Amino acid sequence: MRLPPRNRIALDAIKAWKITAAINVIILWLLTIAGFIFSNIFQFSYWFAGIALLISALSTYLFIFLFPKIRWRRWRYEVFEQEVYIQHGVLIVSQTLVPMVRVQHVDTKQGPILKKFNLASVTISTAATTHEIPALLEEDASDLRDRISALARVEDADV
Amino acid sequence: MFEEKRLHPVTVFFNILQFLKEFALPIIIGLFTFQGKALGIFLLIIGAVFILILPFSIASWYRFTYRVEEDELRIEHGIFIRKKRYISKNRIQSIDLTQSVIHRIFKLVKVKIETASSGEGAEASLKAVSLEEGELLRAELKNTSKELSDFSSEEEQTTYPSDTITTKRLFLAGTTSGSIGVLLALAAVFFSQIEQFIPEDFFDETLKWVVGLSLIFIIGLVSIVLLVLYVLGIAGTMIKYGKFTITKNKDELFITRGLLEKKQITIPLKRIQAVGIEESLLRQPFGFATVFVEVAGGSLEKNEDFSTVLFPILKKDEMEPFFKKYLPGYQVEKKKLRSLPKRALGYYLIRSCIPAIVLTGALFYFLPDFLFLAGIFWLFSLLQGFLKWKDGGYWLEQKRLSLRFRRGIHRTTMRIYHQRLQSVEIKQHPLHKRHRLATIQMSIIGMLGGGTHYTIKELERADANQIFDWYSYRKRADFKR
Numbered sequence: 001m002r003l004p005p006r007n008r009i010a011l012d013a014i015k016a017w018k019i020t021a022a023i024n025v026i027i028l029w030l031l032t033i034a035g036f037i038f039s040n041i042f043q044f045s046y047w048f049a050g051i052a053l054l055i056s057a058l059s060t061y062l063f064i065f066l067f068p069k070i071r072w073r074r075w076r077y078e079v080f081e082q083e084v085y086i087q088h089g090v091l092i093v094s095q096t097l098v099p100m101v102r103v104q105h106v107d108t109k110q111g112p113i114l115k116k117f118n119l120a121s122v123t124i125s126t127a128a129t130t131h132e133i134p135a136l137l138e139e140d141a142s143d144l145r146d147r148i149s150a151l152a153r154v155e156d157a158d159v
Numbered sequence: 160m161f162e163e164k165r166l167h168p169v170t171v172f173f174n175i176l177q178f179l180k181e182f183a184l185p186i187i188i189g190l191f192t193f194q195g196k197a198l199g200i201f202l203l204i205i206g207a208v209f210i211l212i213l214p215f216s217i218a219s220w221y222r223f224t225y226r227v228e229e230d231e232l233r234i235e236h237g238i239f240i241r242k243k244r245y246i247s248k249n250r251i252q253s254i255d256l257t258q259s260v261i262h263r264i265f266k267l268v269k270v271k272i273e274t275a276s277s278g279e280g281a282e283a284s285l286k287a288v289s290l291e292e293g294e295l296l297r298a299e300l301k302n303t304s305k306e307l308s309d310f311s312s313e314e315e316q317t318t319y320p321s322d323t324i325t326t327k328r329l330f331l332a333g334t335t336s337g338s339i340g341v342l343l344a345l346a347a348v349f350f351s352q353i354e355q356f357i358p359e360d361f362f363d364e365t366l367k368w369v370v371g372l373s374l375i376f377i378i379g380l381v382s383i384v385l386l387v388l389y390v391l392g393i394a395g396t397m398i399k400y401g402k403f404t405i406t407k408n409k410d411e412l413f414i415t416r417g418l419l420e421k422k423q424i425t426i427p428l429k430r431i432q433a434v435g436i437e438e439s440l441l442r443q444p445f446g447f448a449t450v451f452v453e454v455a456g457g458s459l460e461k462n463e464d465f466s467t468v469l470f471p472i473l474k475k476d477e478m479e480p481f482f483k484k485y486l487p488g489y490q491v492e493k494k495k496l497r498s499l500p501k502r503a504l505g506y507y508l509i510r511s512c513i514p515a516i517v518l519t520g521a522l523f524y525f526l527p528d529f530l531f532l533a534g535i536f537w538l539f540s541l542l543q544g545f546l547k548w549k550d551g552g553y554w555l556e557q558k559r560l561s562l563r564f565r566r567g568i569h570r571t572t573m574r575i576y577h578q579r580l581q582s583v584e585i586k587q588h589p590l591h592k593r594h595r596l597a598t599i600q601m602s603i604i605g606m607l608g609g610g611t612h613y614t615i616k617e618l619e620r621a622d623a624n625q626i627f628d629w630y631s632y633r634k635r636a637d638f639k640r
Binding site for chain 1: 585
């Protein structure tokens with residue numbers, strides 16, 4: 001792999017990811033509890049509910065405690081005059097090059113969780129792919145958006 | 160062409176036919192599921208619907224008008240909600256004329272107009288206009304300034320290169336198309352559907368009859384069925400690609416094909432994203448291949464292929480002259496591919512054997528007597544994995560990238576220009592890291608505004624980096640800062 005890009009994303013991304021993961025995991029726990037109740041009522045074997053419990057516990061650890069940190073450590077980006085260079089991944093690390101001349105539009109997005117931490121994500125779209133830089137400080141995100149969109153204005157011969 | 164025009168009245172018939180096609184299945188299912196009184200009511204409803212379709216079809220035909228005005232094609236349609244669509248001439252990418260069998264009886268043609276933008280409603284289609292009207296319309300919409308085009312077309316018409324498929328080749332394309340597999344699958348689906356409508360003792364009777372026959376007769380019967388399917392497959396290919404002709408215009412490729420349904424396709428050279436050469440398992444040993452192109456945007460109708468076939472069958476040594484003639488930019492002088500490292504073979508073998516592992520497990524659990532079947536499956540899986548590894552590779556030139564990979568039974572070679580690649584990604588997981596391998600994915604614009612992605616798994620890491628560097632718009636020195 002190449003030298004990673006220079007810039008990291010906001011540190012609060014970890015918190016935001018943990019909250020998002022927690023919401024999903026809570027649903028899993030609710031299902032597990034429902035499984036136990038049903039097993040009790042209908043005299044099922046507790047095997048299935050037990051497996052569900054295991055899965056819930058494992059995903060709680062992985063998705064809330066382990067992955068967000070690794071994910072943040074891996075997430076890097078760098079914007080050059082000619083292209084955007086992104087690296088991300090938890091187990092599988094991927095590095096992506098998006099040339100400015102191929103960028104069609106750039107958006108910033110902010111959900112309620114990101115809003116709480118004053119974060120926003122930047123989405124870069126080409127004619128074939130979309131790439132998201134998930135959590136930047138609000139000002140950084142809008143600066144980045146403006147910068148990419150200015151750099152992307154370069155005319156290309158034909159598309 | 161200022162006056163409003165309507166489509167040919169046969170359109171009414173087309174509308175009804177389309178409706179029937181969509182509802183044929185529920186109607187048939189209904190006929191079989193309802194019984195007694197319910198069946199009567201069901202038939203009554205169908206009857207009522209049928210009586211209603213006719214006026215609706217006529218109304219929708221009557222309300223559909225089109226005209227060419229102020230350099231725009233203006234279409235107005237809709238029975239209750241009037242819809243107007245104005246398509247400006249210089250936005251039109253291609254105009255395709257298609258003739259189905261019914262079209263040909265009435266000397267009609269379907270006109271499909273595609274614009275550069277992708278997504279729904281990007282195109283318009285006139286279901287049935289007379290042949291001359293269709294050609295007139297095309298001439299009208301194609302040229303922004305008419306006088307100029309009249310001159311140039313007169314002069315250049317004779318020099319346009321063109322090729323038509325020979326009957327011999329067409330037959331060869333049919334025999335090696337491998338569509339027998341598709342037909343077998345279709346036949347299987349058909350029988351599994353029809354099975355429920357056959358009385359049960361029919362099977363018993365047939366079984367008794369079959370058991371009573373000699374083995375040789377059964378083998379003969381099976382061979383005949385296979386032969387018939389094979390011949391049908393040949394016929395299907397020959398009908399589809401019959402009279403296949405490719406013509407090169409100034410900046411477009413014209414393709415006409417089809418014996419029964421005549422299709423005419425226009426490919427603007429500017430919209431070609433990549434060129435591919437596909438060798439199926441049956442054709443590879445004979446040195447034959449199919450040439451296709453990936454075209455950006457456009458619409459994807461039902462039953463239409465994802466890629467546009469430029470020529471159904473070409474011999475290896477005819478390939479480069481063909482490109483020279485029709486797509487000069489895509490000619491390749493030498494074809495020495497850089498293949499995958501030996502270390503990658505393991506990954507390929509294991510990946511292709513996963514279905515075999517599952518199958519073996521299932522057989523072991525459910526049908527231990529048939530475990531030997533798994534052996535055959537393993538053999539095929541290993542072979543497929545090996546071939547995938549052997550065929551994978553790439554070749555870099557200054558401005559162009561060639562990729563080769565195997566998907567199913569097809570070995571595909573893509574030629575893509577640097578400027579057509581939308582993004583490039585390299586991926587590595589911890590095992591890859593240890594083996595110094597990397598996976599690379601390249602994206603180009605595909606149909607329907609989505610992307611088409613090409614992945615080569617487990618390349619030598621240095622090779623993946625080389626492609627990455629080659630793709631980067633920065634100077635290479637920048638990378639090693």
